[in-house]
Amino acid sequence: MLKIKELETPCLVLNRSKVQRNITTIEQRLARLGASLRPHGKTAKCIDVIRMLAPQHQKRITVSTLKEAEYFFSHDITDILLAVGITPSKLPRLKNLIEQGAQLTIILDSIEQVVFVSQYAAQHDLNIKVLIEIDCDGERAGIPWDDDQLLAVGRALIAAPGVTPIGIMTHAGGSYHCKTPEQMIQMAEQERTAAVKSAQRLTDLGIHTEVISVGSTPTALFAENLEGITEVRAGVFMFNDLVMAGLGVCHFDDIALTVLTSVMGRHTAKQRLLVDAGWMALSRDRGTASQLVDYHYGAVADEHYNQIRCLSVNSTNQEHGIIECQSQQASQFRLLFVGTLLHVFPNHACATAAMHDRYYVTDDGVTISDVWHRVNGW
Amino acid sequence: MLKIKELETPCLVLNRSKVQRNITTIEQRLARLGASLRPHGKTAKCIDVIRMLAPQHQKRITVSTLKEAEYFFSHDITDILLAVGITPSKLPRLKNLIEQGAQLTIILDSIEQVVFVSQYAAQHDLNIKVLIEIDCDGERAGIPWDDDQLLAVGRALIAAPGVTPIGIMTHAGGSYHCKTPEQMIQMAEQERTAAVKSAQRLTDLGIHTEVISVGSTPTALFAENLEGITEVRAGVFMFNDLVMAGLGVCHFDDIALTVLTSVMGRHTAKQRLLVDAGWMALSRDRGTASQLVDYHYGAVADEHYNQIRCLSVNSTNQEHGIIECQSQQASQFRLLFVGTLLHVFPNHACATAAMHDRYYVTDDGVTISDVWHRVNGW
CATH class of the missing domain: 2.40.37.20 (D-serine dehydratase-like domain)
Structure with a gap:
């Protein structure tokens, strides 16, 4: 050998014993909180790593590119969330995946996006599942949960053909800037609150919010309450790294x-x-x-x-x-x-x-x- | 179309008209100085880009990895300089290339390296061409031209079986920190001087220094005198970038x-x-x-x-x-x-x-x- x-x-060396331990840590933690994991494929980009998760966590995945989506679909993972905002040039490959049987969900946060996705879907006789992206920390994309833009996008999705709103997603990228465990716990709760409150606003509009998706490795590992959350997304936890160790999310030996x-x-x-x-x-x-x-x-x-x-x-x-x-x-x-x-x-x-x-x-x-x-x- | x-x-877009203009600029400049180019393949990593150079500049290449060496060799470029210090694990692929007919030259700067390269070469009945790496600016690897370590490595190469010293190489990485054209011109001269003086010391030892190799895109474009230099290595010039524009090596429009x-x-x-x-x-x-x-x-x-x-x-x-x-x-x-x-x-x-x-x-x-x-x- x-x-x-x-x-x-x-070359890149992966210590499988450590990966298994890291996976067990998060699976046990989320099980205690009654939450379910949708692993993020963007770190490993490798089916063999995903296959190390418990069987119930191999049924759905988060991806950052269409190439990952196609790859994991070719390895029989059909429930796929593309967790980066949709743009027009990505629609043809999205269509191919859906036509081949993928249960693909996209995210968006603007009426502009609703319009071009809906037009494309209607034109190609597709029905595309959509989560509205929520901004829980001002870090990147999304609509703040209390912003009326959320209702405007929700109403546009209800009215538009070819798209079906099924819930919300948010990502607490701000957790990477936390300095203490207390801040991390607070950030996880901020992420959860933004998710639950925005979902409630959409439910009030008449949308069936079956997906309330949160996640980042730090918040997934520090959350003390995940009530109301249907899935947690995380990816880096499988490998861990010096940034995670510096945040107190793992030990050096877990990398x-x-x-x-x-x-x-x-x-x-x-x-x-x-x-x-x-x-x-x-x-x-x-x-x-x-x-x-x-x-x-x-x-x-x-x-x-x-x-x-x-x-x-x-x-x-x-x-x-x-x-x-x-x-x-x-x-x-x-x-x-x-x-x-x-x-x-x-x-x-x-x-x-x-x-x-x-x-x-x-x-x-x-x-x-x-x-x-x-x-x-x- | x-x-x-x-x-x-x-995705990555390459503007071929600009590449051609950038290539012409450096080829004309080096021709005026009577110097010859050994293009560096590490930026483009693409035979089609190298094929845009004048025919005489497609006959030899500099590479940063064995994979590049194998790739360019498979596209009929046989005279290859691996311009990163040699380590033991790279020897088997080096051997394969040489046995297939590549005129491969390696670089080193220590007696430790002379010993393991020579042992491997002698054991496999190879003769490996070697340049001694010279440090012209304290930035990275190499031996200062006036350091007696240069003579020690030179003597070791003369004595060791399976290796043939054919000259020196140096790289003025310090040119990336220059702030003015005057500093760049001075850095190019410093690179040239270190190269010529170290080669002279090896000649005095009895080594036939047929290769005196310098280069970096900034020094290649600012050098005013390349007397005594047998080849100039550069790669970024083909594409240029914001760092090069910031250094005054190119205009924004040349990127x-x-x-x-x-x-x-x-x-x-x-x-x-x-x-x-x-x-x-x-x-x-x-x-x-x-x-x-x-x-x-x-x-x-x-x-x-x-x-x-x-x-x-x-x-x-x-x-x-x-x-x-x-x-x-x-x-x-x-x-x-x-x-x-x-x-x-x-x-x-x-x-x-x-x-x-x-x-x-x-x-x-x-x-x-x-x-x-x-x-x-x-």
Whole structure:
């Protein structure tokens, strides 16, 4: 069997035991709260990872691209939520999926979108299921729950042919800026409240709000009450990353995804180590830059996953990672010969995984038991 | 013929007329200086782009990965320089390429590397051509030209079986931090001097230094003297980007690569426009952050390439780009309906192109005349 030490670097290593533990954590937590999970496929982009969830969580999925939708549909997941606002150029592939039998739901937050989706649907004899996107934290898209625009879009959906409003969705992206567990709990409750209140307004309009969808990994793991919520979306939790660890959402040891890299240069005079994972392998994501501990382009561990606390990838070029060492780290330094393998723990699992087309899967941290492929692009 | 306005977003659009102009600029400049180009394949990663160079510049190439090396070799470019320091796990594929007839040259800067490369080469009856990497600016890898380590590595290469030293290479990454044309000219001269002086020291050792290789797009375009240099490496110049424009290496109008995106939301109350190009399509590169004009995640133009000066992509999520508008921009804003197409000019062409698997090629900015594929990964 192939061993980690035989892998060509840089490459992506996925520790399956840690993925399983991360999945169990969220499944148990949501079960206690009586909530159901609609996993987000955007982090893993890989059916084999989704197949590690409990059977009831493999029946429906959240996606960020039509390519993911097509991929998961081809692997028999039919209930799919495209959780990024709809645009006209995406309609033909949406139509193909629906005609092939996908139970596809889209999101929107404007009358403009209702108009072009409805026109297209009516013209092609489709019926498209729609969630109205709610803004619960001012971070990105959506309509605030108490804004009258919500009712205007709701009424437009009721009146328009070819579209069926079935509820609302919201995403508390603001949870990524929380500093304490209390703030995270409060953000989860803010997300829930916005969802439930907006759904009630639409119910009052006469819409059958069968879906009330919330989610982000931090709020999914910190929510203490999910009453009224029909599904929770989350994806990063499967892998976790340094940003999640910095938020207190997971421990460092829960990070299941690493980039395996080789030392390619030791420059003692410059106190510098060069590795063959640059931004092409690690991504340019600097998510920990605004956190208490800044890992620059990633934390470093030895081949056996033991963190080398004094080292991080300080800067990157395309195929070079540069680890600058403090003088007191010189003793560590001497052991890191050219060719030594290191694991780099990523700031942001979605971004780092996106730079690769496959996962080298390990259970024991020594041998590779599987190679799993990702679906990148659009 | 497919039109730009019919493309599904997000996607990468390459303006071939601009690529041709950029190529002509550097070819004429280097011809005037009597220097020869070894194009770097790491930006375009596409044989069709390399085929736009003058015939004499298609005979040899620089690559950053073995995958690029294999790809360009399969397209009949046999003289290949792998311009990233060698590590042990890369040797088997290197061997395959050499055995298939590739004239492959590697770089290294330590005796450790000489030892494992020589052992492998001798064991497999190979002869591997080697350049010693020189550090001309303290930015990354390499040995300073006046460091005695240079002679030690040179002597080790002479003594070791299976390796043939053929010269030196250096890369003035520091040119990316220059603020004025004068600094750039000085940096180019610093790069040239380090190259020529280190080559002389190796010649004095008895090494036949047939290759004296320098390069970066800024120094290639600002060098006023390339005496003693046998080849100039550069890659970004083919596309250019906002960082290059900020450095004064090109004009905004020379940027040949854009991400085509659709408006997917207009939030007038928040003065915010959402587009469907997030960091997955644009990359997380923030190269202009340290420049005079910070374009955040990219500058914005309309479908006809007219820059909308008041707009840039201020922040990104995975599949969302967020354009925050000042109130005085409200008049622009009203014209940007959901579905409106925009071009986003990238901070860093290498990083943005790396997020895509193909280029939609246009000559006239209206129709798509070709679709060209990239070779991503390792």
